[in-house]
Amino acid sequence: MIQNCDSCGTRSTDYSEIKCPKCGEKIYRCRHCKSNMVRYACKKCGFEGP
Ligand SMILES: [Zn+2]
Numbered sequence: 001m002i003q004n005c006d007s008c009g010t011r012s013t014d015y016s017e018i019k020c021p022k023c024g025e026k027i028y029r030c031r032h033c034k035s036n037m038v039r040y041a042c043k044k045c046g047f048e049g050p
């Protein structure tokens with residue numbers, strides 16, 4: 001399954017899935033963004049995290 005990375009927008013099959021610590025919404029991050037700790041923003045509640 002292909003997902004858009006929520007940090008950089010890249011479409012990738014190599015991503016990790018995390019849950020927003022605030023609202024529990026699923027957030028997808030590609031391997032690049034995860035290893036570089038790129039910031040993400042939750043689409044649902046706007047929470048930003050590393
Ligand atoms: Zn990314």
Ligand SMILES: [Zn+2]
Pocket residue numbers: 020021022023024025042043044045046047
């Ligand atoms: Zn959220």
